[in-house]
Amino acid sequence: MSEIPSARPPVVAGEIAVRGVSKSYGAAQFRKAVVRECSFKIEQGKLTVMIGPSGCGKSTLIRLLAGFEQPTEGSITLDGAPISGPDRDRLVLFQETALFPWMSTWNNILYGPRARGELDRGTLEFAEFLLNKVGLREFRNKYPGQLSGGMQRRAELARAMINNPKVMILDEPFRGLDAMTKELMWEYYSRLYEENRRTNFFVTTDIDEAVFLADRVLVMSNIPTQVRAVIEVDLPRPRRLSDIVESDRANDVKKQALSILHTEAMRSFSRGSKAAADFVDAYLKRAGRA
Amino acid sequence: MRKPLRSLLSSPVFWRGAVSIVAFVILWELGARSKQWMAPELFVPLKEMLGAMGFKKDYLPWIGVVPAPSTVLIAWIAVLGQGGYWQSWYMSLFRVMSGFVAAMLIGIPFGLLLAVSRTAQGIGFPVFEVLRPIPPLAWVPASIIFWPTQELAISFVTFLGAFYTIVINVLGGARSIDLHYFQAAQSMGSSQWDIFRRVILPGTLPSIVVGSAVGMGITWEVVVAAEMISGGGSQQSGAGGGLGFFIWSSYVGGSYEQIVVGMISIGIAGFASSELLRWLGRYVTPWLRVR
Ligand SMILES: Nc1ncnc2c1ncn2[C@@H]1O[C@H](COP(=O)(O)OP(=O)(O)OP(=O)(O)O)[C@@H](O)[C@H]1O
Numbered sequence: 001m002s003e004i005p006s007a008r009p010p011v012v013a014g015e016i017a018v019r020g021v022s023k024s025y026g027a028a029q030f031r032k033a034v035v036r037e038c039s040f041k042i043e044q045g046k047l048t049v050m051i052g053p054s055g056c057g058k059s060t061l062i063r064l065l066a067g068f069e070q071p072t073e074g075s076i077t078l079d080g081a082p083i084s085g086p087d088r089d090r091l092v093l094f095q096e097t098a099l100f101p102w103m104s105t106w107n108n109i110l111y112g113p114r115a116r117g118e119l120d121r122g123t124l125e126f127a128e129f130l131l132n133k134v135g136l137r138e139f140r141n142k143y144p145g146q147l148s149g150g151m152q153r154r155a156e157l158a159r160a161m162i163n164n165p166k167v168m169i170l171d172e173p174f175r176g177l178d179a180m181t182k183e184l185m186w187e188y189y190s191r192l193y194e195e196n197r198r199t200n201f202f203v204t205t206d207i208d209e210a211v212f213l214a215d216r217v218l219v220m221s222n223i224p225t226q227v228r229a230v231i232e233v234d235l236p237r238p239r240r241l242s243d244i245v246e247s248d249r250a251n252d253v254k255k256q257a258l259s260i261l262h263t264e265a266m267r268s269f270s271r272g273s274k275a276a277a278d279f280v281d282a283y284l285k286r287a288g289r290a
Numbered sequence: 291m292r293k294p295l296r297s298l299l300s301s302p303v304f305w306r307g308a309v310s311i312v313a314f315v316i317l318w319e320l321g322a323r324s325k326q327w328m329a330p331e332l333f334v335p336l337k338e339m340l341g342a343m344g345f346k347k348d349y350l351p352w353i354g355v356v357p358a359p360s361t362v363l364i365a366w367i368a369v370l371g372q373g374g375y376w377q378s379w380y381m382s383l384f385r386v387m388s389g390f391v392a393a394m395l396i397g398i399p400f401g402l403l404l405a406v407s408r409t410a411q412g413i414g415f416p417v418f419e420v421l422r423p424i425p426p427l428a429w430v431p432a433s434i435i436f437w438p439t440q441e442l443a444i445s446f447v448t449f450l451g452a453f454y455t456i457v458i459n460v461l462g463g464a465r466s467i468d469l470h471y472f473q474a475a476q477s478m479g480s481s482q483w484d485i486f487r488r489v490i491l492p493g494t495l496p497s498i499v500v501g502s503a504v505g506m507g508i509t510w511e512v513v514v515a516a517e518m519i520s521g522g523g524s525q526q527s528g529a530g531g532g533l534g535f536f537i538w539s540s541y542v543g544g545s546y547e548q549i550v551v552g553m554i555s556i557g558i559a560g561f562a563s564s565e566l567l568r569w570l571g572r573y574v575t576p577w578l579r580v581r
């Protein structure tokens with residue numbers, strides 16, 4: 001529809017630097033370190049994927065990046081400036097949908113501009129463009145409860161992009177979608193990224209997702225989390241799922257990441273008999289119930 | 291206009307309800323007419339046995355003395371023409387509405403204030419929690435003394451009935467709004483006021499609706515009892531005493547049919563106000579309708 005270039009603000013890609021960040025919760029003997037001396041970069045204009053075992057502290061790191069919480073130690077900067085709180089230049093898509101259930105798709109997308117009093121003609125045109133882009137033109141007046149899981153995720157992408165953030169942060173956004181929808185969303189999302197090359201930071205526990213989407217993969221250790229390895233995924237773009245499945249390079253990356261993750265899993269298993277005991281407990285409980 | 295009627299007539303829910311009500315009325319009619327059901331003489335042996343155990347009084351309800359629905363209907367038609375009956379309706383309705391509206395007007399902002407401000411909660415919540423367990427009816431004597439007119443006293447007690455429920459629901463509703471909504475709104479540059487208006491308020495609305503519906507039910511319970519206890523305010527104001535007083539004076543006057551008329555009237559009034567609220571509730575929360 002309105003593909004007027006002037007309606008789309010230029011993409012400004014930011015770069016985030018995480019330096020020696022630690023985060024722990026609780027006081028004294030209840031203190032629990034979740035992130036420990038973690039350092040990495042989210043490079044400008046790249047799609048960085050963070051993969052780590054479940055419960056290692058990925059969402060905690062994201063809350064720090066978004067500015068909802070402050071690190072206990074270390075610094076996080078966006079283009080050199082320290083992050084002091086939540087801001088429209090770093091928008092997060094959470095694990096669960098955070099679309100406002102009481103607003104139509106259209107009003108959800110316009111939430112940010114309206115909140116900042118920036119609702120002019122250009123913004124409306126951009127919103128219209130994004131609505132088409134995410135394929136929800138017919139669903140403009142529907143409430144989130146009337147959309148499927150995949151549609152909700154797309155509406156949320158549009159709601160974030162209209163604010164033209166310098167960095168998009170996504171926390172396992174496709175968890176809980178069925179396999180089919182998930183693959184469609186991968187292709188869809190990577191096309192979106194390829195079109196505007198915004199800085200993206202994508203967190204997942206799914207190795208296939210990581211390899212298909214990433215320019216760089218950060219493999220995380222167990223809790224308290226740190227970066228164990230950085231793998232550059234130099235596969236050509238635009239990517240298609242069928243190409244990736246057959247690519248040897250993709251399989252190499254996958255094996256590399258998996259072996260690190262496996263070591264991490266084994267280490268956590270042997271480190272504390274507590275974890276092993278929990279595992280056995282949970283197993284017995286489930287067996288008992290069945 | 292015709293279409294909803296037809297869908298109503300073809301709905302099994304409607305027919306099940308209708309059959310249940312008709313069957314109830316028929317059983318009641320038969321029971322009352324027989325003058326036999328649970329009549330004392332049927333239970334002579336049992337009674338003697340219990341008498342031997344030390345029970346002296348009749349202990350079973352005697353449906354035979356309950357007025358039959360047909361006679362209730364006749365009594366009803368008779369009072370329909372009387373101003374006093376309608377005056378009772380008006381009085382009770384007025385008290386319910388004034389108490390309920392006041393509870394909404396004060397309870398919703400108060401609940402929201404407790405939810406958004408830690409300071410307000412620290413100051414307001416302890417008093418609220420101490421007063422809350424006191425049943426509204428326990429307030430009747432005190433409020434008759436404290437309020438200048440009996441009318442105000444009854445409305446106040448009615449207000450209390452709805453107030454606590456509404457506040458608790460608003461507070462709980464606002465508290466249970468997912469943290470992610472606030473985080474998303476904050477990230478997109480919402481001001482505090484904007485978050486309140488566009489996140490907290492709509493997020494609490496479903497709980498406000500539920501709280502109001504429950505509060506409305508309590509309001510009817512309270513108003514009827516308060517009218518009975520206080521004598522319906524008829525002495526001072528000279529006006530009719532409300533449906534509660536209507537029942538009470540029918541009892542005192544020995545008109546059993548009118549007691550039942552009063553009871554059914556309250557049933558209808560309570561049902562109608564709940565339906566109205568449900569309808570309004572659906573109207574203000576359209577996103578819950580479209581699942
Ligand atoms: N506010 C908090 N207070 C105390 N402990 C916390 C807090 N937030 C997180 N944790 C702890 O940090 C650990 C990691 O949580 P986090 O949600 O960051 O993991 P995750 O990697 O995102 O896991 P998942 O893959 O399941 O989403 C959890 O075990 C939790 O106990």
Ligand SMILES: [Mg+2]
Pocket residue numbers: 058059060095171172
């Ligand atoms: Mg997580």
